[in-house]
């Protein structure tokens with residue numbers, strides 16, 4: 509299974525087998541972590557794997573926790589795009605794990621001990637083998653027409669890219685992403701929700717957008733498109749009432 513195919517297979521799993529992963533496989537996971545492509549090279553981050561298969565206690569404090577044999581903890585240095593970047597890189601890893609038969613669940617409120625340097629914990633993901641009793645019911649999603657400024661999305665490439673983002677996971681399943689289409693461009697917006705009042709909720713919402721951007725990039729790659737994620741010049745930034753502009757996916761058919 510490719511990472512792109514894993515987009516459609518992934519769902520949050522909240523019951524795990526508390527068993528250790530083969531050290532050889534663990535080594536491969538750690539190697540993959542080194543290959544992750546960040547959105548912003550200046551947004552410094554690191555990912556630690558926490559083993560918990562031999563403990564019954566919760567490793568983290570916080571709400572909505574899930575007990576799992578392993579956790580990924582992404583910490584980042586302060587940067588304007590730290591949260592978007594965290595979602596973008598963590599989702600690459602989540603989809604890699606799903607493609608290899610593992611189950612995952614983001615834990616937005618899991619509080620790990622702050623690092624002693626400038627890196628601060630941003631997001632935790634539980635992972636391992638799903639328990640036989642794990643719920644497989646997919647969560648509901650907004651229709652594509654609710655996410656774009658001008659439905660329907662007739663252009664096939666844009667439709668496939670937005671569809672990949674539509675089914676991304678998000679904190680509280682808020683699905684904060686919105687899309688504005690122009691020729692060869694999909695502008696990505698974050699819906700401003702009342703829940704976003706707290707600093708952490710805004711951070712999680714930006715993280716959600718980073719996750720959706722990872723799905724969009726994988727879809728563009730699957731379509732053999734030349735693509736890049738960037739931002740419009742400040743003077744040309746697109747505007748959408750009630751939404752905040754985050755980034756633009758530029759795409760065109762590859763010329764060989």
Ligand SMILES: Cc1cc2nc3c(=O)[nH]c(=O)nc-3n(C[C@H](O)[C@H](O)[C@H](O)COP(=O)(O)O)c2cc1C
Nearest residue numbers: 519520572614615616617647677678679680681712
């Ligand atoms: C940033 C983020 C934080 C999340 N936090 C939690 C959490 O604390 N506990 C939990 O059980 N699920 C959490 N989730 C999972 C979402 O509830 C889930 O992605 C959403 O309901 C959609 O369901 P699906 O992942 O099965 O498609 C989180 C997801 C994201 C992206």
